[in-house]
Amino acid sequence: MKIRSVLSAAVLAVAATFASTQALAQDTYTLRLAETWGPNFPIFGDTTKRFAKLAEEMSDGRLRIRIDSSNKHKAPFGIFDMVKAGQYDMGHSASYYWKGKVPETLFFTSMPFGMTAVEQYAWFYEGDGMKLMQEVYGPHNLLSFPGGNTGVQMGGWFRKEIKSLDDLQGLKMRIPGFAGEVFAKVGVSPTNIPPGELYTALERNTIDAVEWVGPALDLRLGFQQIADYYYTGWHEPATELQFLINKDSWNKLPKDLQAILKTAMRVSAYDMLIQSQDANAKAWATIKEKYPNVQIKHFPDSVFKAMYKANNELLKEVAAKSDLAAKIIKSQEDYLKQTRAYTNISERAYLNTMAEVE
Amino acid sequence: MKIRSVLSAAVLAVAATFASTQALAQDTYTLRLAETWGPNFPIFGDTTKRFAKLAEEMSDGRLRIRIDSSNKHKAPFGIFDMVKAGQYDMGHSASYYWKGKVPETLFFTSMPFGMTAVEQYAWFYEGDGMKLMQEVYGPHNLLSFPGGNTGVQMGGWFRKEIKSLDDLQGLKMRIPGFAGEVFAKVGVSPTNIPPGELYTALERNTIDAVEWVGPALDLRLGFQQIADYYYTGWHEPATELQFLINKDSWNKLPKDLQAILKTAMRVSAYDMLIQSQDANAKAWATIKEKYPNVQIKHFPDSVFKAMYKANNELLKEVAAKSDLAAKIIKSQEDYLKQTRAYTNISERAYLNTMAEVE
Structure with missing residues (x-):
């Protein structure tokens, strides 16, 4: 009995030493x-x-x-x-x-x-x-x-072609964040709509255009079925x-x-x-x-230039504050x-x- | 004595078990x-x-x-x-x-x-x-x-501008590998020269042009001092x-x-x-x-088209063999x-x- 208990205590002590090193490593x-x-x-x-x-x-x-x-x-x-x-x-x-x-x-x-x-x-x-x-x-x-x-995000799905800055005036578009502010400066009315409602909003003309991500994620939402113009990215x-x-x-x-x-x-x-x-x-x-109806479009130079100018102005405002x-x-x-x-x-x-x- | 030796043996056995697990992990x-x-x-x-x-x-x-x-x-x-x-x-x-x-x-x-x-x-x-x-x-x-x-490698340094396919005939250029074979098919004489000798070879007109990597690695070899035309990449x-x-x-x-x-x-x-x-x-x-002497140049379309055709022919030859x-x-x-x-x-x-x- 005695031998066993001495032995157990010693074994446990040694085991504990190794176990703690082991535990640390593990x-x-x-x-x-x-x-x-x-x-x-x-x-x-x-x-x-x-x-x-x-x-x-x-x-x-x-x-x-x-x-x-x-x-x-x-x-x-x-x-x-x-x-x-x-x-x-x-x-x-x-x-x-x-x-x-x-x-x-x-x-x-x-x-x-x-x-x-x-x-x-x-x-x-x-x-x-x-x-x-x-x-x-x-x-x-x-x-x-x-x-x-994500790589370059696409410029969005439009139901009508954008031929000049005039075509952007009052256009209702889902485009969030800073890019939405840039778009607002050139006449667009940016709106934010939950992803699940975007397709219906576009179909029912609650919005005229929608920006999402790129082909892989856009395809799932089905915009290609109801909008013909897919614009290249800038934002x-x-x-x-x-x-x-x-x-x-x-x-x-x-x-x-x-x-x-x-x-x-x-x-x-x-x-x-x-x-x-x-x-x-x-x-x-x-x-x-x-969807052969889908056409890739670039915004006209006049639109890009106006957005580029608006973007720089907005950045100046942000810089002035911080x-x-x-x-x-x-x-x-x-x-x-x-x-x-x-x-x-x-x-x-x-x-x-x-x-x-x- | 007996107790100690039993104890030691047991301790060693336990220690060995932990040590070997530990050793494996470490x-x-x-x-x-x-x-x-x-x-x-x-x-x-x-x-x-x-x-x-x-x-x-x-x-x-x-x-x-x-x-x-x-x-x-x-x-x-x-x-x-x-x-x-x-x-x-x-x-x-x-x-x-x-x-x-x-x-x-x-x-x-x-x-x-x-x-x-x-x-x-x-x-x-x-x-x-x-x-x-x-x-x-x-x-x-x-x-x-x-x-x-490396990203897109540059098309190389040329001492004379390449205005047509004629300008490539007999042109001595350091360009190794498969791209060298493509260039050979459109009239260039590809040569291989050890990196340490490239600058002198270009300076002494042993070669007319040299392909290396891109600005960061090319700059060290000094080609910009002796060649004015830096061509965009294709190869x-x-x-x-x-x-x-x-x-x-x-x-x-x-x-x-x-x-x-x-x-x-x-x-x-x-x-x-x-x-x-x-x-x-x-x-x-x-x-x-x-080095304001350095100008970026693209090969003329006729040159690119000839090289593109040569490349496709060479690929067909390789494919036929394996x-x-x-x-x-x-x-x-x-x-x-x-x-x-x-x-x-x-x-x-x-x-x-x-x-x-x-």
């Missing part, structure tokens, strides 16, 4: 993530699922991400607040949704007449983008990271979604899991751009085949100018060459 | 990687360094990558063989270097008049690209992964480097380290595209400022056709709009 962290999107929302929702899977695989299960879609948390536009308050550890949304709350968040999604996806990632990762984004989010106890890019040339992390949740993670989390976000974001390109190309092929906004606008303008000069002699020149040759 | 794997590039080669070499750092951080040091540059292994174009033979676990190079050995490796870098970087990543990851690449590399006991993209619209892994080395890794390795490669490859965009834009700004090559060519052609139709209404339309508006 500690499991579950992060709760709230996303703006509903369950099974294509592409955007695939991005959070891919991110979660990758984080879990790379950490051998030590990092688990539990995703709640909007049907669960009921607050699609409450992500910022919920993650800030620590109700959720993470969020997946879009930075420009918070501009009413924190005006400087506007700049980290996509700006009218702004950078393309590759140019904007270069601004984030090789320019000042990431630094400026943390400067905006830091005071809210949040970290923000790029969360996936969101590279819409970047966003991962938000509560800083306390972040700080609790060991360094290797922080590295895994950060890399899983970064690669999932890039992957969404690639998935978007693939899905949009497939959907556009379907639209061309099944030094930080002014700093971000200048960083983006300078970066865009330099990077676009190169894009023009590389990607644009090549694509134009190919269009001539074929 | 096993360190060192992978030796040989790269084609010399030490401190910009961008390409940064990609392997970033990859190694990321793999190490995410694995908390369990995965270590030891990089040998070409000064060490002395075989810049022996990477395929060395990794196949297991002399190295990994390689960083470019797939088209192996076309003399395995003709079907040609297709996984960039093809003349082919896909752009985003389009090609979509083909790799959402289309059949990755599957076809493993079909080519599998029989050589190798896995191949995208290893970083390598999205040069993708390559990570190679010996399958036996891969199979020895636990699943979580495989996931870490794969993700570190994937994100480093994307990151190189972004770094290239940034570095090329900066270098192009420098060239414009300091069913697998024919299958890859068809996959790329079909994918390009669909994806470019979408690129034309999104990215290209947007870039052209911006060029008109500003």
Whole structure:
């Protein structure tokens, strides 16, 4: 009896030492993530699922991400607040949704007449983008990271062709956010209508035009059945979604899991751009085949020039109200100018060459 | 005495059990990687360094990558063989270097008049690209992964302007690989000259023109000092480097380290595209400022059309010799056709709009 009890105590002590080292190495962290999107929302929702899977695989299960879609948390536009308050550890949304709350968040999604996806990632990762984004989010106890890019969003579905600025006067269009403000300045009446009601609103002429995303997501809503004119983009040339992390949740993670989390976000974001390109190309092929009524249109130069001027005026107003906004606008303008000069002699020149040759 | 020895044996047994679990979890794997590039080669070499750092951080040091540059292994174009033979676990190079050995490796870098970087990543990851690449590399006991993209490569530096096909006849140009064969078909004499001798060769008229990469890497070689005409690209619209892994080395890794390795490669490859965009834009700004002699030129339509035709003829010849090559060519052609139709209404339309508006 005595021997056994001494032995047990000693064994337990040794076991405890190893177990605690082991436990430290094997500690499991579950992060709760709230996303703006509903369950099974294509592409955007695939991005959070891919991110979660990758984080879990790379950490051998030590990092688990539990995703709640909007049907669960009921607050699609409450992500910022919920993650800030620590109700959720993470969020997946879009930075420009918070501009009413924190005006400087506007700049980290996509700006009218702004950078393309590759140019904007270069601004984030090789320019000042990431630094400026943390400067905006830091005071809210949040970290923000790029969360996936849609590529160039289309300019929207119109039931009548736009031949001049006159055709925009009083035109009722679903186009939210800053681009809506730009459109308002050139005579459009921007309205916001829940996605589920957009098709009927367009069909019944409650609105004359609707901007959504691009072929892959637009096709599902059926606009091609009731609108013939599909306009090329100008207002969101590279819409970047966003991962938000509560800083306390972040700080609790060991360094290797922080590295895994950060890399899983970064690669999932890039992957969404690639998935978007693939899905949009497939959907556009379907639209061309099944809806020969659909015509691609560009706005006339006079319209683009008026919108470009309106956009610059609005940016000046925003800059006048906030030094930080002014700093971000200048960083983006300078970066865009330099990077676009190169894009023009590389990607644009090549694509134009190919269009001539074929 | 007896009690102590029983106790020790029991403790040791328990300790051993924990230690072995612990050891398994903490096993360190060192992978030796040989790269084609010399030490401190910009961008390409940064990609392997970033990859190694990321793999190490995410694995908390369990995965270590030891990089040998070409000064060490002395075989810049022996990477395929060395990794196949297991002399190295990994390689960083470019797939088209192996076309003399395995003709079907040609297709996984960039093809003349082919896909752009985003389009090609979509083909790799959402289309059949990755599957076809493993079909080519599998029989050589190798896995191949995208290893970083340069973006659209420039068409090269010319000392005389090219105004027609006549100007290409007998023109001596450094342009290697398949693009060199295309150029040869329209009258150019392609030559290959070691990088270190290119500047002198161009200066002394040993060659009339030289193709290298893009502004960032070209600037270092100084061509802008002796050639005025910088042509836009057509021959390598999205040069993708390559990570190679010996399958036996891969199979020895636990699943979580495989996931870490794969993700570190994937994100480093994307990151190189972004770094290239940034570095090329900066270098192009420098060239414009300091070398006003440099003019951007496009080849005339007649030249592009002749090269396009020559390219298609050469592809037919390659396809006739190998069913697998024919299958890859068809996959790329079909994918390009669909994806470019979408690129034309999104990215290209947007870039052209911006060029008109500003």
